[in-house]
Amino acid sequence: MSELFAKKLLEDVVRMTSEAKTSHVGGCLSCLDIISVLFTEVINIDKKNPNSKNRDRFILSKGHTAAIIYSALANKGFFSRKWLSTFIQDGTKLPGHIDHKVPGVEFSTGSLGHGLSVGLGMALSMRYNNIKSNVYVLVSDGEMNTGSTWEAIMFAAHHKVDNLICIVDKNKIQSFGETKDIINLDPLYEKWETYGWNTYDIDGHNHSEIKKAFIDSKKYSKKPSVIICNTIKGKGIKDFEGRLISHYRPPSEDQLNDILKGI
Numbered sequence: 001m002s003e004l005f006a007k008k009l010l011e012d013v014v015r016m017t018s019e020a021k022t023s024h025v026g027g028c029l030s031c032l033d034i035i036s037v038l039f040t041e042v043i044n045i046d047k048k049n050p051n052s053k054n055r056d057r058f059i060l061s062k063g064h065t066a067a068i069i070y071s072a073l074a075n076k077g078f079f080s081r082k083w084l085s086t087f088i089q090d091g092t093k094l095p096g097h098i099d100h101k102v103p104g105v106e107f108s109t110g111s112l113g114h115g116l117s118v119g120l121g122m123a124l125s126m127r128y129n130n131i132k133s134n135v136y137v138l139v140s141d142g143e144m145n146t147g148s149t150w151e152a153i154m155f156a157a158h159h160k161v162d163n164l165i166c167i168v169d170k171n172k173i174q175s176f177g178e179t180k181d182i183i184n185l186d187p188l189y190e191k192w193e194t195y196g197w198n199t200y201d202i203d204g205h206n207h208s209e210i211k212k213a214f215i216d217s218k219k220y221s222k223k224p225s226v227i228i229c230n231t232i233k234g235k236g237i238k239d240f241e242g243r244l245i246s247h248y249r250p251p252s253e254d255q256l257n258d259i260l261k262g263i
């Protein structure tokens with residue numbers, strides 16, 4: 001199921017960014033398999049009851065990759081797929097950074113480093129209100145440079161917020177270059193573990209590994225969980241894979257056609 005969903009996401013985000021001639025396709029493609037598994041096999045959300053108090057919450061902290069979440073929500077029936085062709089156009093309901101006015105979106109982001117703290121607040125509130133659901137937060141590796149993210153990491157571990165699951169899209173590139181050259185994060189697994197989180201380190205493009213990590217993360221109590229996903233920025237567009245240009249350059253018409261033909 002998640003593989004088929006991934007194909008729809010790929011076609012949508014490449015088409016949306018190509019036609020709008022806009023950036024951030026690279027960061028959409030690095031988290032595409034994570035989002036595909038999460039939205040088909042893990043998260044409990046319902047288009048018929050989008051504000052159910054018992055729903056799981058998802059926050060896209062890397063808000064500049066809004067296109068992939070808009071595609072996921074449209075394919076889950078939260079709004080019409082016709083909206084996707086208006087992405088970033090004048091009068092659109094789908095702006096370039098994710099917007100909570102869009103059905104199914106919990107929180108607007110774009111200024112990096114806030115999503116984990118917000119998700120932590122939601123998770124604590126749910127615990128106090130005896131709501132047995134989970135909060136999933138997707139962060140980029142670049143935004144792990146922010147102090148607010150590390151405050152949330154410490155606070156969540158101290159308060160044993162075990163309904164909070166952070167996913168790190170470790171694509172090794174941020175807007176000005178490679179993370180290892182800007183502020184090196186490694187050894188990232190050891191850092192999260194030392195801070196008191198239940199920690200996984202997986203191939204972020206392998207659906208069975210992603211699914212297993214989500215299942216396992218629910219087995220442990222008294223600790224928040226983090227799934228570090230090793231990914232490739234721009235995955236699926238050959239000339240963009242692992243390259244900084246995928247952060248900025250929209251896919252060309254030829255690249256879009258290749259994706260549509262399944263090349």
Ligand SMILES: [Mg+2]
Nearest residue numbers: 141142173174
């Ligand atoms: Mg990155």
